[in-house]
Every structure is written in structure tokens, then in C-alpha cells.
Amino acid sequence: MQYNHWSVHTDEExxxxxxxxxxxxxxxxxxxxxxxxxxDILDHITDNCKAIIFKSLKKNGFIAGANIKEFxxxxxxxxxxxxxxxxxxxxxxxxxxCNTISLIHGFSMGGGTELALACKYIICSDDASTKLALxxxxxxxxxxxxxxxxxxxxxxPLAAFDMMLTGRAIxxxxxxxxxxxxxxxxxxxLERAAIAYASKKYVQPKPSLLxxxxxxxxxxxxxxxxxxxxxxxxxxxxxxxxxxxxxxLWQQYYxxxxxxxxxxxxxxxELVADxxxxxxxxxxFLQEQLKSAADKxxxxxxxxxxxxxxxxxxxxxxxxxxxxxxxxxxxxDPAILAKTIQRAYGLFKKRLxxxxxxxxxxxxxxxxxxxxxxxxxxxxxEAIFENSDIKKELYQRIEPRMKKDAILVTNTSSIPLETLSxxxxxxxxLVGLHFFNPVALMPLVxxxxxxxxxxxxxxKVSAFAxxxxxxxxxxxxxxxxxxxxxxMPYLLEAVVMYAEGIPAExxxxxxxxxxMPMGPIELADTVGLDVCLSVAQNLSQRYATAVPAQLExxxxxxxxGKKNGKGFYxxxxxxxxxxxxxxxxxxxxxxQRLILMLLNEATACLRDQVVENAExxxxxxxxxxxxxxxxxxxxxxxxxxxxxxxxxxxDNLQTVFGERFTQDNGWNLV
Ligand code: NAI
Numbered sequence: 001m002q003y004n005h006w007s008v009h010t011d012e013e014x015x016x017x018x019x020x021x022x023x024x025x026x027x028x029x030x031x032x033x034x035x036x037x038x039x040d041i042l043d044h045i046t047d048n049c050k051a052i053i054f055k056s057l058k059k060n061g062f063i064a065g066a067n068i069k070e071f072x073x074x075x076x077x078x079x080x081x082x083x084x085x086x087x088x089x090x091x092x093x094x095x096x097x098c099n100t101i102s103l104i105h106g107f108s109m110g111g112g113t114e115l116a117l118a119c120k121y122i123i124c125s126d127d128a129s130t131k132l133a134l135x136x137x138x139x140x141x142x143x144x145x146x147x148x149x150x151x152x153x154x155x156x157p158l159a160a161f162d163m164m165l166t167g168r169a170i171x172x173x174x175x176x177x178x179x180x181x182x183x184x185x186x187x188x189x190l191e192r193a194a195i196a197y198a199s200k201k202y203v204q205p206k207p208s209l210l211x212x213x214x215x216x217x218x219x220x221x222x223x224x225x226x227x228x229x230x231x232x233x234x235x236x237x238x239x240x241x242x243x244x245x246x247x248x249l250w251q252q253y254y255x256x257x258x259x260x261x262x263x264x265x266x267x268x269x270e271l272v273a274d275x276x277x278x279x280x281x282x283x284x285f286l287q288e289q290l291k292s293a294a295d296k297x298x299x300x301x302x303x304x305x306x307x308x309x310x311x312x313x314x315x316x317x318x319x320x321x322x323x324x325x326x327x328x329x330x331x332x333d334p335a336i337l338a339k340t341i342q343r344a345y346g347l348f349k350k351r352l353x354x355x356x357x358x359x360x361x362x363x364x365x366x367x368x369x370x371x372x373x374x375x376x377x378x379x380x381x382e383a384i385f386e387n388s389d390i391k392k393e394l395y396q397r398i399e400p401r402m403k404k405d406a407i408l409v410t411n412t413s414s415i416p417l418e419t420l421s422x423x424x425x426x427x428x429x430l431v432g433l434h435f436f437n438p439v440a441l442m443p444l445v446x447x448x449x450x451x452x453x454x455x456x457x458x459x460k461v462s463a464f465a466x467x468x469x470x471x472x473x474x475x476x477x478x479x480x481x482x483x484x485x486x487x488m489p490y491l492l493e494a495v496v497m498y499a500e501g502i503p504a505e506x507x508x509x510x511x512x513x514x515x516m517p518m519g520p521i522e523l524a525d526t527v528g529l530d531v532c533l534s535v536a537q538n539l540s541q542r543y544a545t546a547v548p549a550q551l552e553x554x555x556x557x558x559x560x561g562k563k564n565g566k567g568f569y570x571x572x573x574x575x576x577x578x579x580x581x582x583x584x585x586x587x588x589x590x591x592q593r594l595i596l597m598l599l600n601e602a603t604a605c606l607r608d609q610v611v612e613n614a615e616x617x618x619x620x621x622x623x624x625x626x627x628x629x630x631x632x633x634x635x636x637x638x639x640x641x642x643x644x645x646x647x648x649x650x651d652n653l654q655t656v657f658g659e660r661f662t663q664d665n666g667w668n669l670v
Pocket of ligand 1: 310312330336383384394435531
């Protein structure tokens with residue numbers, strides 16, 4: 001039989017090789033077509049052979065999972081049909097009498113890992129690129145091809161839930177330690193190892209005593225409630241149902257595997273049809289869209305020079321070194337540089353978890369008080385004080401020393417590029433590369449184009465963003481660009497509420513209840529109240545933004561936020577000291593006030609064409625602010641909730657609170 005995506009051959013040792021090479025795709029995915037073919041293959045091969053070995057013919061990995069595109073917009077029945085096909089295939093593999101083996105080199109994600117779990121043995125290469133994951137929760141679902149049962153059975157509930165509830169990819173060392181894989185070997189030895197396993201007499205592995213105990217029906221309820229509590233800190237049930245459904249499946253049905261598999265399929269079909277998963281899948285595609293807008297091949301600097309070793313510059317320099325670049329970091333104050341290097345060491349240690357790798361990263365980062373790196377750098381990242389005169393003075397001094405083709409980027413939060421570039425001989429070389437705080441956690445960077453910016457330079461800066469694992473979003477040079485412009489009215493509304501006497505804790509709770517990762521008051525403290533004030537003042541020169549007197553007063557009296565331990569909250573060891581007893585009569589109106597301010601400004605940005613379209617706007621706000629991802633972004637939220645209903649609420653708020661709740665004309669574009 002000829003197949004499009006699979007080839008089958010039985011060798012002289014009576015081993016049947018199932019080779020996967022998905023046509024017209026750079027990675028193997030378990031599309032309906034590929035699954036249907038595999039289903040047919042499994043019907044036609046007999047298990048009289050010595051073993052069946054699954055192997056990918058793609059260089060980059062084993063299988064990337066199911067075809068996410070096929071889940072978009074599916075209702076319950078359509079989703080269930082797709083999942084049942086996956087179940088049928090995996091059940092057939094699991095029922096084979098002969099040995100079944102998955103050979104993994106590179107990534108194995110979602111449905112790919114579930115296929116491997118249906119096999120008797122999993123063997124993987126020791127290559128650094130080899131990683132196994134069940135990342136479905138990130139898309140608002142959970143493993144749906146039998147993986148939830150088989151993963152727990154294979155490695156026990158604790159390790160399995162750690163994998164399935166975080167979606168984290170695990171390396172081969174952890175995979176071997178947990179028992180997920182049977183053998184880790186050099187890539188070139190992979191097939192030989194598989195052939196050795198083909199003749200092994202299979203003995204069903206006995207779960208450890210601990211796992212027998214944890215899976216015991218009498219204990220499961222207790223463990224399940226502990227896991228639920230832990231999950232609730234990160235993903236509240238009303239916003240993210242998938243983890244809770246997964247835990248319940250295990251708690252209720254683990255003793256009856258068939259039932260657990262049937263219920264797994266139904267559970268995932270329900271989740272697929274739900275808004276949360278639909279929006280999270282949308283967010284996934286938005287992320288892919290941002291990545292595909294840039295081309296890594298266009299530019300890869302050999303040397304990065306960062307000027308300003310403060311909050312942002314210091315962290316940007318450390319991040320670039322972490323990502324493998326040779327970096328020099330310059331600051332006028334050597335004492336700041338000492339702190340920068342110390343902070344970088346902390347980051348490397350935490351992220352790299354290896355002394356050798358940490359030392360290598362430290363070797364890539366040089367403190368450069370005098371700024372010798374300017375002459376060698378292919379890209380210079382400026383992150384000094386937010387003051388146009390100081391920045392321009394610096395540019396004038398460094399431009400004559402820069403390499404002919406070197407790019408200059410600024411991390412300015414609000415100064416138009418047109419203002420900054422006037423002092424340059426080559427104004428086209430200046431582009432905005434706007435990072436967010438904290439640099440290591442925020443995935444977005446805004447690539448700011450001024451009227452003077454050179455197109456090729458912009459493309460190169462976007463390529464650089466991909467090299468350092470950030471998502472580049474092209475935005476117009478206008479005050480606040482996209483993210484700060486949308487965020488600021490929301491933050492300032494929170495300050496106004498605070499000035500009205502509403503407790504900071506109640507304001508933050510209203511935003512957290514909506515699904516924001518951090519409340520606006522705590523966020524303002526984290527960014528720095530002086531930074532907030534300066535951004536607000538910049539915005540007020542161009543837009544109807546009113547700077548609250550409360551904010552000015554706090555900065556004047558030395559309340560700068562988390563950085564000096566005094567903000568809206570007092571801080572102890574970097575943690576806000578919240579009053580747990582603080583309460584407020586009604587949070588509903590608070591949430592409306594905050595979110596409508598944000599939505600209104602989002603429509604204004606659409607009208608001003610700060611980004612190309614509504615999808616990119618949603619992407620920017622999600623990845624730049626952490627805006628509740630399960631809501632799919634501000635514009636998607638307007639569609640889901642109903643534009644008219646929200647406009648009506650705006651009118652009501654305008655009656656009570658006045659001008660600042662006037663609807664922007666941008667609502668007409670949504
Ligand atoms: P910061 O005050 O922490 O650091 C600025 C550093 O620049 C200081 O260490 C200072 O000594 C150094 N510096 C000033 N003039 C210099 C010069 N001529 N040569 C060498 N070093 C010089 O400021 P922060 O917060 O890091 O901000 C830097 C830039 O990043 C600003 O443009 C700001 O608007 C922007 N930004 C800040 C964000 C934040 O959350 N703090 C977020 C995104 C952008």
C-alpha cells in the first residue's frame with residue numbers, strides 16, 4: 001500500500017518500521033489525514049512481527065502533536081469525532097502483542113508524546129534538542145489521545161501532573177529519571193538500541209510502592225485536592241477549566257482505564273468547544289504570526305553593546321548574554337555596573353542550572369564603564385535616563401565611533417524617534433527596541449519605526465529580537481507606542497480610585513478577578529512610580545490623558561514603588577505588604593472602570609493605526625501586558641462580550657465620572 005505521510009517496511013529481522021514524514025509540512029503533525037493513514041496501516045500490519053518501531057524522517061523532531069488548526073471553531077461533536085480517531089489509533093498501538101517502540105530525536109510534543117506513551121518502549125537520543133512535553137494545558141485543553149491515563153500509569157501521578165499541568169518540556173535526563181523513557185542513547189546509536197529492544201521480552205513494569213499508594217482510590221481525593229489548590233494560585237478554575245478537569249478524571253476514573261479514556265475524550269471535546277480554549281488557540285496563532293513576521297537569517301550580531309546598566313539596560317544585557325551573545329554593558333556609574341553583573345549572575349544561575357554554563361554566560365558579559373564596546377558592536381542598545389537631551393548628547397558622542405553599518409536602538413518608553421534622530425548623521429539607523437519590565441519574563445518587544453527609520457534596519461532589529469527569543473511587534477513611533485498607551489489609562493484609573501479612598505488591595509483584586517496576572521496598583525509599583533509619571537506626562541501632551549495629582553504627590557514625596565520599598569504598598573524583601581483585611585463594598589464597578597479605560601484606548605490605537613491590524617493589537621496587549629490570555633486580547637474581548645453592551649457601560653460611566661469615559665471614535669472600527 002502507498003501512503004502519503006507514512007512509509008512501512010519490514011526488515012530481514014522481521015521488524016516493522018513505520019516511518020513518518022508528513023507531506024507539505026516541515027514538522028510531523030498528527031493531522032486527520034496522517035491519523036487516518038496510520039489507523040489503516042495498523043489494521044493491515046500483523047503483530048506477528050518481532051516489533052513495530054515508530055520513527056520520524058524529519059530532522060527537527062519526532063511529532064509536534066495534533067494539528068491545532070483542525071480544532072479551531074469546532075463544536076463538541078466535531079471535536080469528539082477527531083479525538084475518537086486519535087483514541088482509536090493509540091488504542092490499537094497499545095493493544096499490539098509485539099513490542100512497540102518509539103524512537104525520539106528532537107522534540108516530541110502533545111499527541112506525539114501520547115503516541116510514544118502507547119508504545120511499550122520509548123528510546124530517545126541524548127541530543128540537547130530532544131525534549132518531551134504534553135503542553136495541551138497551554139491551549140486550554142489536556143492530553144486527549146489517551147495520554148492523561150498512560151502518562152500517569154507510566155511515571156506516577158506526581159511526575160505526570162507536573163508535566164501535564166505546567167506543559168513544560170522535559171529534557172532526556174528528567175525523562176529517564178521519571179521513567180518516561182526507557183533508554184537514552186547517542187543519536188547515531190538510536191536504531192541499534194531499538195533493534196536490541198525489539199527482541200526484549202516485554203514485562204509490564206510494576207509501579208513503585210509510592211505510585212501504588214498515590215494512585216490508591218482512598219488517597220487520590222486528598223492528593224487531588226492538594227494539586228487543585230496549587231493550580232489555583234496560577235490558574236483560577238473559572239478562567240482555566242482544563243487542569244481541574246484533568247485532575248478530576250484521575251481522581252474519579254483511574255481504577256477503570258477504559259472509562260478514564262472515554263471520559264478523557266469527552267472532557268477534551270467539551271474544552272475544545274469552550275471559549276477559553278478557542279481564545280488560547282488564537283493566542284498561539286498570534287504568537288506564530290509575530291514570529292513569522294521576522295526573518296532570523298537577515299541579521300545576527302557578533303557583538304551587542306548596551307548603554308545604561310540600570311533596571312532595563314542591566315537586564316537587557318544579561319538577557320542577551322544568556323541567549324548566547326557577546327555583550328558589553330556600559331554605565332556612567334561603575335557602582336551600577338557592579339550590581340548589573342551581580343544581577344546577571346543570579347539570572348544565569350537560575351536559568352542555566354549548571355555551573356559550567358553559568359560561567360560561560362558570565363564570560364560573554366563584560367562590564368565596560370568607558371564604553372570601548374561601541375567600536376566593536378553591530379548593534380548598540382541605549383537604555384539610559386528617559387530624557388531626550390541626555391539621550392541626544394550620548395548619540396552625538398557615540399555615532400562617530402560606531403561601525404559603519406552598526407544599528408542604534410533605543411529602549412525609550414515614550415520619546416518619539418523623530419525627536420531623538422535629529423542629532424544623528426544617519427537618522428535611518430535609529431530604531432526603537434522597546435523591552436518590557438521584567439525583561440526576562442515579558443515575551444514581547446515593540447519594534448518602533450519612526451518616519452526616518454530605514455526599512456532594512458527595522459527588519460534586522462526584528463531578526464535580532466527573534467535571536468534573543470522575544471516576539472517582535474512593529475509599532476508606529478507615537479507617544480507610548482502600543483502597550484504603554486493602552487496600559488496607562490488603566491493604571492491611571494487605578495490611581496484615581498486609590499485617591500478616592502478605595503483600598504489598593506480591592507483595586508488589584510478587581511483586575512485579578514478579570515484575569516490579569518498582576519493588579520494595576522502593584523504593576524505601577526513594579527514599573528516605578530517615577531517611570532509611570534514620566535510616561536503619563538508624555539502621553540498627556542498628546543492625548544486627553546489627565547495625570548492624577550496623587551501620582552505626582554507620591555513621586556514628590558519619594559514614593560517610587562518597589563525599587564525603593566515605598567509605593568502604593570510598603571515593601572519588605574521586595575514583596576508588597578498587602579492588608580489582607582482590606583475590603584470594599586463592590587468590585588464590579590471597579591473592574592468595569594479599569595477594563596473599559598483599557599478597551600477604549602485599544603480602539604483609539606486601532607484608529608491611529610499604531611499597529612497594522614486588530615489581531616496584532618491583541619497580540620501586543622497579551623504579550624506586552626499579560627492581558628488575560630483566555631480572553632483573547634482586548635478587541636477579541638469586545639467581540640465576545642458584545643460591542644453595544646460595552647459602549648452602553650461606557651456611557652453610564654461617563655454620566656457618573658465624566659469626560660474620561662467618552663467613547664473614542666475607534667469603537668466604530670471594531
Ligand atoms: P534607570 O535609571 O534604572 O537606568 C538608567 C541608567 O543609565 C543608570 O544606571 C544611569 O547611570 C545610566 N546612564 C544615564 N546616562 C548615561 C550616559 N550618558 N552614559 C552611560 N550611562 C548613563 O532607568 P531604566 O528604568 O532602566 O530606564 C532606562 C530606559 O528604559 C528609559 O529610556 C526608560 O524609559 C526605558 N524603559 C524603562 C522601563 C521600566 O520599567 N523602568 C520599561 C521600558 C523602557
